[in-house]
Amino acid sequence: MRKQLIDNLKKLVDLPPIFKGENRHFTESELAAFLNDSGTLAITDLILAQLREVTELDDTLVAFFSYEELLGKATLFFFRHLLHNDARAKTTLETLQRECLLVKVDAIQTTQEQLLTRLQQQLEQQNASAIAAIQAGNFAKVEQLTPALKRLQNAIDTVPQRLQAAVVAWQDSHQQFIEFSQRFDNWRHLLDAKVDQVLDAVSTLGDIDQTLKTLLQEFRAFKYKYELSEHVKARDEFTHHSPESAAKIEQALATLKRLPVHNYELMNLAGTVVSSTGSVAEAEQLFLEARDCAQNPPEKALASFNLFQVRLRRQAYPEALADLQSAINLEPSYALHNVNRYPMEKLLGVGGMGCVFLCRDLDEDNRQVVVKCFWEGHKGARHEVFKEARIMREIAGDYVPKPLHWDYADAIRQEKPYFVTEYIEGALDGETWLSKKGKLDLANGLEVAKQIAQGLALAHQAGVCHFDLKPANLLLKSVNNRLRVKIIDFGLARVATSLKQQAAKTQAHSGKSLLVQNVFGTLDYAPPEQLGDMRYGEPDASSDVFAFGATLYRLLSGESPRFPHPSELPDSPELQLLLLDCLKPDPKKRPAIEDVIERLSSLLEKTEKKPGTVFRDSLKNGGKGPEMVIMPAGQFRMGDVQGTGGDREKPVHKVSVKSFAMGRYPVTVGEFRQFVESTGYKTEAEKGKDDNNWRKPYFSQDDNHPVVCVSWNDAVVYVKWLSEQTGKEYRLPTESEWEYGARGGTETDYWWGNEFGKNRANCYDSGSQWSNKSTSPVGSFKGNPFGLYDTVGNIWEWVADKWHENYEGAPIDGSVWEEGGENYRVLRGGSWFFRPWFARTANCNRDDSDGRNDYDGFRVVSSVAWT
Structure with missing residues (x-):
């Protein structure tokens, strides 16, 4: 270049x-x-x-x-x-200088030299003071002098830069010379003022040293008065501060913030005291500064552990876990359990007894386990302290996670007990279930309630009480189409002290209810006797009955049980009365857990979904899902039983089907519109800008007609949304499920016989008023023996299976035939546009998964929790 x-x-x-x-x-x-x-x-x-x-x-x-x-x-x-x-230039410059309109560069240099001399003298004086402090061993004084020395040195270093700015400005026009002279003069005065400020600050360094000592004394006094330690503890949250003491702490904190220098001991002390007032953000910042000021690993470890504790207060779990891990890496004694065997992967939560981690068990094939570590443990022999947990493993294995191990992190002092259980993958605690899937319906709620009550009954018979039952201590998981429950923290009351009662007092008197709830969980599930109301005696098995009623109210209503009201519960007077009985303040008036089980069993028998039962699931957005009918379990012969069909319908084969629920009608325009308005979804026809789509097919449709012009892909998106809205598993029927439901227990070409007849269904040339014209409103013709409508004609209905040329190798258990086959999906049932022969129960059709026609729709199925 x-x-x-x-x-x-x-x-x-x-x-x-x-x-x-x-x-x-x-x-x-x-x-x-x-x-x-x-x-x-x-x-x-x-x-x-x-x-x-x-x-x-x-x-x-x-x-x-x-x-x-x-x-x-x-x-x-x-x-x-x-x-x-140039003579002209010389004359002009001399005139400007004479009239004081121009500052000469040599004058600027003189000013610089004078200013530098003054600043250098001050710097030498302070350096001498610092050297004297070092020789005297007064390192605190050295630390205090350092910032002032840096400021003086910085002022000296910037003077040449200012002079260079003057020289550049001198190169401008005569007006710019005038402006610069004014700016330089102002700058010189400002710099003089700044130097004076620095000198004033230096002169007060002796006062800073005294202020530090005073603040240390004040925060030590706060620490001793409120029985705090250098380690933040869960119990510190219950410290009660009067308005006067809170004001003194705030005043001391304000003074601390004004100091130009800090040290580790003061910042850690201040953080411990401030955290006990509930000022979590302030305490967090103080511990961060303490960690920055720390001079050795033990100090950094303590600051990190205290950060772990205060970040738990605001439920910042990832940050809290990182702080705890940092503390353990620096000082292993901060471990709350045996982290060498159970390294931590995730902080799952915090409660009244302690905190819970997801860990790996390195001694058992690296499997995931749950480790609960306790705030305050009881001391004693392991077999005595963990006795109730062992009992629960033996008597209630179906109702609690399997206990795997228990011990003290500090076995010599019998401190920091921890408890290890199996990890149930895919399970959701009750509160998470409510947030993701919504409240339980009556049938599932009763089934869950009975399992909880049975677990409580077994424990009470063995003399074990839970004393902390709530939705967050339940794990829910669907197993074999049934909602299964595991109760966590069962049998741990003997291991550790629950701080719930003290939390209740703090919530009532200190005004820190939000913090108490974050750390120790909501108190809405604890009965009066656990909250310190001595009128009702000591907590016992009836305390679990109160918590059971509050928990079930929450799961069925989605509302807090603090002020229960029957109108929030399902329409079941017997259930409403049962829960209100459990929630009575007086323990003597609450039913025994055995009575609760008996009343639940009676309710379940009355509400159990039997074949032929029609129901509609509630949606989270306030609406209702499609009408569903329970299909009985059974066997049937699938395919061309009558010999009137084609090769695709052969060979005829026997299929066994479990009970399931099937849409009483095809999904209607109104039901599909509810989905679209909730999600903003556009069908593949709309994305393709087809004029003929579900909103406006070639013929008019009101909300009671089956939805058409939807592809198989559109139907899959709908059933996924329906599952999320109801908390149930909704899907497209398998081909064998569809034929089983459509036959209604018959083996004829149509469920009513082998002859189509007239005006029995909406098909081409069928004699109905909609024949050859359009779909008919759902339910316009008689239903089959299983209570299903429109399985013959009206619309073709998408099912889950891929297309196959025949039934060789077809599933015989009612499951979907997904593997192999061609890239087509199956349609069943015929339509208004096709002749009756195509509407035979055994007949089938096919189309691409993105195909859409004004005679294609679908119906849904869902699993039944019990048969």
Whole structure:
């Protein structure tokens, strides 16, 4: 590039002079403009414009000239040299100086030298003080002097930069000289004031040292008064501060914030005291500063552990776990359990007894386990302290997670007990279930309630109480189409103290209810006797009955049980009465757990879904799902039983089907619209800009007609949404499920016989008023023996299976035939546009998964929790 630039510059040497054309001198304004090396009249731009008039310029050369105004600055250098000996310039400058309108550079240099001398003297004095402090061993004094020394040194270092600014400004026009002289004068006064401030600050360093000592004494006094330690503890949350003491702590904290220097001991002390007031954000910042000030690993470890504790308060679980891990890495004694065997992967939660981690068991094939670590453990022999947990494993294995191990993290002192259980993958605790899947319906709620009550009954018979039952201590998981429950934290009351009762007192008197709830969980499930109401005696098995009623109310209503109301529960007077009985304040008036089980069994028998039962699941958005009918379990012969069909319907084979629920009708326009309005979904027809789509097919449709112009892909998205809205498993029927339901226990071509007849269904030339014209409203014709409508004609219905040319190798258990086959999906049932032969129960059709026609729709099925 250098060679290229030199070659291009040589070409410009022989050009005629530029700026030639007027035989006169420059005016004052032109001279001022030329003395600017940047701006709208920059010299670089001016020269380049002149050059372009006489020659063609290379782009690289232009870029070189323009870079940081290189050409303009070079030209200015020569202008200044010429002007130095110009009589006019000398006269002008002398006049400006005489009228005090121009500051000479040598005056600026003199000012700089004076200022530097003054600052250097001050720096030497403070350096001497620092050296004396070092010799005296007063390192705290050295730490206090350091910031002031740095500020003085910085002021000295910036003086030459200010002078350079003056020199550059002097190169501007005479007006700019005047403006700079004013700016420089102001700057000089400001710098003098700043130096005075620095000197004042230095003179008060002795006062800072005394302030630090005073603050340390004050925070130590707070620590002893409120029985706090250097380690933040869960119990600290219950510290009660009067308005006067809270004001003193706030005043001390304000003084601390004004200090220019901090130290580790003070910041850690202040954080411990401030965290006990409930000021979590302030405490977190103090511990962060303490960790920054820490001089050795033990100090950093303590600050990290305290950060772990305060971040638990605001449920910042990932950050809290990282802080705990940092503390353990620096000082292993901070481990709450045996982390060498059970390394931590995730902090799952925090409660009244302790915190819970998801870990790996390195001694057992690296499997995932749950480890609960306790805030305050009881001391004693392991077999006594963990006795109730062992009992629960033996008597209630179906109702609690399997206990795997238990021990003390500090076995010598019998401190920091922990408890290890199996990890149930895919299970959701009750609160998470409510947030993701919504409240339980009556049938599932009763089934869950009975399992909880049975677990409580077994425990009570063995003399074990839970004392902390709530939705968050239940794990729910669907197993074999049934909702199964595991009760966690069962049998741990003997292991550790629950701080729930003290939390209740704190919530009532300290005004820290939100923090108490974050750390120790909601108190809405604890009966009066567990919250300190001595009228009702000590907690016992009836306390679990109260918590059971509150828990079930929450699961069925989605509302807090603090102020229960029957209108929030399912429409079942017996259930409403049962829960209100459990929630009576007086323990003697609550039913025994055995009575609860008996009443639940009676309710279940009355509400159990039997074959033929029609129901509609509630949606989270407040609506209702499609009407569903329970299909009985059974066997049937699938395919062309009558011999009137084609090869696709052979061989006829026997299929066994479990009980399931099937849509009473095909999904209607109104039901599909509810989905679209809830999600904003666009069908594949709409995305393809088809005029003929579900909103406006070639014929008009009201909300009671089956939805059409939907593809198999559209139907799958709908059933996924329906599952999320109801908390149940909804899907498309398998081909065998569809035929089983459509036959209704018969083996004829149509469920009513082998002859189609007239006006029995909506097909082409069927004699109905909709024949050959459009779909008919669902339920316009008689239903089959299983209570299903429109299984013959009206619309083709998508099912889950892939297309196969015959039934060789077809499933015989009612499951979906997904593997193999061609890339088509199956349709069943015929339609208004097809002749009756196509509507035979055994017949089938096919289309691409994105195909859509004004005679294609679908119906849904769902699993039944019990048969």
